[in-house]
Amino acid sequence: MRIRAARITPFRLALVRALATSHGEVDLREGALLTLVGDSGIEGYGEATPIAGFGLESASRCREALSSLAASLVGKEVGEEVGKELGKELGPIEGHLRDAGASAPDAPVARAALDCALHDLVAKARGLPLARLLRKGSGGALPSVLPVNALVSGNTPGEVAASGRAALAEGHHTLKLKVGARSLADDEARVAALRRAIGAEPRLRLDANGGWGETLAREALDRLSSFDIELLEQPVAASDLDALARLRAQSGIALAADESAVVEAAALEVVARRAADVVVIKPSAAGGLAPAARVAAAALDAGLGIVVTSLLDGAIAVAAALHFAASIRPDEVEPRASGLATGGLFEQDLARLPRVRAGSLALPPGPGLGVAPDPRALAALACGPTREIRG
Ligand SMILES: [Mg+2]
Incomplete structure (x- = not known):
């Protein structure tokens, strides 16, 4: 199969409520949808919705990189015949991904969109769910649902407890609370109230x-250890791996x-150290x-656990992350709830994903990603003209 054309549609996703993140307050996410069209008419989708910082590119650099990466793929062979049996190798797309890494090393989010669209295209050509393609022929049945965590919120212990009870009532089994933005005494009181409530x-x-x-992190880990905490993310600054390693010990x-x-x-x-x-x-x-x-394989080899999350991005990227989480074999790692229950944060999304039920998200059924952008939603969310690249 050859890639006949590519389309890039810039879009904006508005959040229902502004969200405090480690990148600052976020009320709008800006990205681009990539559609790769195979010569058989099959379409593969990828989404690039960057947040600048921590090694990620700006929205403008992302769009620029996505345009040049997509243009270089049009006319190229992806090498998969419709219905071809699943083998160990993904063939030419691995070469295309290497080329993309070399030509846009500073634009990982744009490369992720290209990678997703190529995998979606090949999985559809083979009639396979994307998660099955990612397992490269190994492993048993795919999970039909994946556990996700609920984010509980609140300033006071009472508010946090109420938020925790609401998440339990929705069927969640894994709850996550942000700490570190208040005094340790306040955080300890919030965590204690939450554990008591749930x-x-x-x-x-x-x-x-x-x-x-x-x-302070050492003191916090000591004081919070009596509340049976599954894990604590990022106690110290991103760049301070030495401190993280010492704390882990x-x-x-x-x-x-x-x-x-x-x-x-x-x-x-992080894995190597x-x-x-x-x-x-x-x-x-x-x-x-x-x-x-590659990161997951290295982590598992090192005996570390993994948690899959979104980048606060839209439904196409979340669907890709769901397939990725489903591709991790439960016999290789203890399954942990994914941080993918973010769809409800947006006023409108690119596509309709299954809703969270009983603390889990269903893996979208069908070949490839199992979801396609909703044309009406995309028309409403578009913030510029679609760029069409033909061979
Ligand atoms: Mg985090």
């Missing part, structure tokens, strides 16, 4: 977003690297599904 059973994870120095709570492990090279560095117990993998930020799989 009982002993649900998993509770914390995320400090790099908000502590090493000394002493902590009674499993530590996860998130901001320290955004792009592929940074994540591999065993600086955390768990690596947070965002396929959109790692440069795509192929690099995310």
